[in-house]
Amino acid sequence: MVTPVFWIALATTLVLIAVALAFPRSFEKASTATREFIAINFGWLYLVIITAMVFVCLYLILTPLGKIRLGDPGTKPEHSTFSWLAMLFSAGMGIGLVFYGAAEPLSHFAVSAPEAKLYSRQALRDALRYSFFHYGIHAWAVYAIVALALAYFQFRKKERTLLSATLKPLFGEKMEGIAGKVVDALTIVATVIGVATTLGFGAAQINGGFHYLFGVPVTRFIQLGIIIVATIIFLIDAASGIDKGVKVLSNTAIVFSLVLMVLALFLGPTVRIFNMFISTTGDYLNNFISMSFQSAPYAPSEQAWIRKWTILYWAWWISWSPFVGVFIARISKGRTVREFLTYVLVIPTVFSCIWFTIFGVMSTDSVAADHSLARMPIETALFGTFSHYKGGMLLSLIAIALVLLFFVTSADSATYVLAMESENGTLQPHTRVMTVWGVIVASIAAVLLFAGGLDALQNALIIVALPFALILSLVTFSVVKELRYEGAQMGLEIKPETYPAKGEPFRSYEDDPAQVQDDSAQGEGDAQQAQGNSAQV
Numbered sequence: 001m002v003t004p005v006f007w008i009a010l011a012t013t014l015v016l017i018a019v020a021l022a023f024p025r026s027f028e029k030a031s032t033a034t035r036e037f038i039a040i041n042f043g044w045l046y047l048v049i050i051t052a053m054v055f056v057c058l059y060l061i062l063t064p065l066g067k068i069r070l071g072d073p074g075t076k077p078e079h080s081t082f083s084w085l086a087m088l089f090s091a092g093m094g095i096g097l098v099f100y101g102a103a104e105p106l107s108h109f110a111v112s113a114p115e116a117k118l119y120s121r122q123a124l125r126d127a128l129r130y131s132f133f134h135y136g137i138h139a140w141a142v143y144a145i146v147a148l149a150l151a152y153f154q155f156r157k158k159e160r161t162l163l164s165a166t167l168k169p170l171f172g173e174k175m176e177g178i179a180g181k182v183v184d185a186l187t188i189v190a191t192v193i194g195v196a197t198t199l200g201f202g203a204a205q206i207n208g209g210f211h212y213l214f215g216v217p218v219t220r221f222i223q224l225g226i227i228i229v230a231t232i233i234f235l236i237d238a239a240s241g242i243d244k245g246v247k248v249l250s251n252t253a254i255v256f257s258l259v260l261m262v263l264a265l266f267l268g269p270t271v272r273i274f275n276m277f278i279s280t281t282g283d284y285l286n287n288f289i290s291m292s293f294q295s296a297p298y299a300p301s302e303q304a305w306i307r308k309w310t311i312l313y314w315a316w317w318i319s320w321s322p323f324v325g326v327f328i329a330r331i332s333k334g335r336t337v338r339e340f341l342t343y344v345l346v347i348p349t350v351f352s353c354i355w356f357t358i359f360g361v362m363s364t365d366s367v368a369a370d371h372s373l374a375r376m377p378i379e380t381a382l383f384g385t386f387s388h389y390k391g392g393m394l395l396s397l398i399a400i401a402l403v404l405l406f407f408v409t410s411a412d413s414a415t416y417v418l419a420m421e422s423e424n425g426t427l428q429p430h431t432r433v434m435t436v437w438g439v440i441v442a443s444i445a446a447v448l449l450f451a452g453g454l455d456a457l458q459n460a461l462i463i464v465a466l467p468f469a470l471i472l473s474l475v476t477f478s479v480v481k482e483l484r485y486e487g488a489q490m491g492l493e494i495k496p497e498t499y500p501a502k503g504e505p506f507r508s509y510e511d512d513p514a515q516v517q518d519d520s521a522q523g524e525g526d527a528q529q530a531q532g533n534s535a536q537v
Contacts, residue, residue: 002433005181006422009188013440020447031459038466039307044295046314049469051292054141056476057341060148065487066338070148071155077334081343083247086254087413088143088328089348094253094406095202096316097135097355098399103381104131104309105360110367110374114305119368128280128360133291134313135352136284137345142317144344146325146472147332149479151340155333157482160425161326163187166475169482183471187322188421192437193464194319195414196444201379202407203227203445208379209400213393218377224446230404231442234411235435246413253405260398261358267391268362277357284353315465318472326417330427337483362389414441 020027060066069075077084108114108127116122149166159165164180171179203223210216237249265273294310296302332340363381366388367373376384382399386392418437419429448460 002422003424005184008185012189013192017447035459035462038462039311043311049473050138050314053145057141057144061338061341065483068337070151071334075334085347087250094410095198098403099201099205101355101359102363102385103378106363106367106381109364124364129283131356132284132353136349139317140345140348142321143324144341145476146321147328149475150325150329151332162425167478169478190319190464190468191323193460196441197461199445200449202403205379205403209383212380212383213396220450227442227446230407234408235438237412249409256402264358267389273358273361276361315462318465318469319461323414323417327413
């Protein structure tokens with residue numbers, strides 16, 4: 001049964017659609033002005049919050065708190081590691097990785113370099129390094145923290161799968177009232193905007209691919225048709241559930257991704273790709289801290305570049321985090337905190353870095369030989385890159401299929417999560433609620449495209465991310481507080497004051513503290529009785 005949160009979020013999104021449709025130009029101007037205000041005045045806040053999440057993840061991985069399991073003692077994971085990683089990666093990156101895989105390095109190298117001169121060797125190194133940075137550990141730290149909080153409170157504390165429930169250690173039962181409903185409604189709105197933005201990107205890229213390959217015109221109506229067809233597909237898929245629908249398509253998408261990567265690796269400059277991957281990985285790790293806090297206060301052009309790229313990405317990950325976090329939490333029962341965070345941070349980051357190296361080297365090599373590639377629309381950059389290599393048509397067709405797969409997996413995962421949030425966190429939401437949100441998400445994607453194209457989509461991302469960034473800060477503090485409390489109850493202190501006596505085993509981190517106390521008391525009683533019997537003898 002839907003809750004008031006559903007109606008609040010639905011009304012908010014419908015008002016947004018109505019305003020954008022009624023006043024498209026005014027909406028675009030207002031959203032652009034708001035975006036610039038937020039990026040200029042609060043961009044630093046995004047940098048601090050997301051970098052703090054990275055360090056929190058490392059803290060939980062490296063301390064004994066990482067032993068705590070997301071579930072009851074002895075709970076086993078519900079999905080194989082491959083399927084689990086495939087689903088979380090398809091939900092977390094998907095279309096964005098395909099959309100920007102060639103376009104972002106190309107842009108940093110030939111259009112708007114962050115620091116170096118265009119087309120220079122340093123510009124190439126910076127292009128790949130910042131691509132690693134934008135799709136690497138920082139992005140997945142945001143997803144990981146939100147997913148960890150939701151999974152921990154859901155499977156360990158038996159709370160509902162609602163972001164408001166993760167704030168109870170800070171605000172108590174107030175989260176059951178109006179404050180909690182506001183948090184949950186904002187979660188839904190942020191999810192709708194974040195997913196709608198990505199679907200708009202996907203529709204634009206599919207249209208761009210068909211235009212480049214087959215001469216299909218690039219129009220808003222063609223993109224609307226793509227959104228409608230994809231919406232029908234993902235609603236059917238979402239209704240079939242996670243195991244039958246989302247898992248199968250996610251596994252298929254990962255297989256297509258691997259096929260595209262391997263083909264591109266061997267059809268492209270293979271040796272240079274390997275060398276650039278090793279070199280850029282070193283650059284990324286060496287500059288990790290400086291990039292994390294880079295705000296360029298005395299370099300206006302560099303600061304504008306950071307607002308256009310880094311701040312946009314950080315807002316993107318924040319706005320996507322409630323959806324991806326809920327979905328990852330839903331499929332992560334039974335894993336330990338350390339296992340969960342290590343896999344979520346490392347595996348997708350490595351995959352993304354390999355992806356950007358392959359397609360980034362291909363695109364920068366192509367634009368160095370043919371400068372006209374730099375003037376192509378961003379949604380066709382990947383296909384323009386492939387045209388410079390043997391097998392380019394095959395690579396382009398696989399890429400279009402992959403975008404469609406990621407489109408569907410992202411959308412059906414989102415509708416599933418939105419329905420869960422609308423029905424008080426239930427793990428089995430009703431199909432009709434999923435259908436409503438599927439139509440709403442698709443409608444917003446179409447409306448934002450008509451109201452101002454990709455710029456309007458990006459504006460909406462940054463605007464909705466600001467209030468949610470503050471909520472995520474509280475969620476991070478709350479889950480760490482509760483984990484430390486439980487760790488202390490279980491004897492998992494970072495610096496334990498006492499250790500077991502010689503010959504006594506360490507207590508399992510999954511033992512029930514109350515049971516351990518009972519066992520300890522019984523053990524003391526047995527020892528006293530044994531001493532008494534010995535005295536009698």
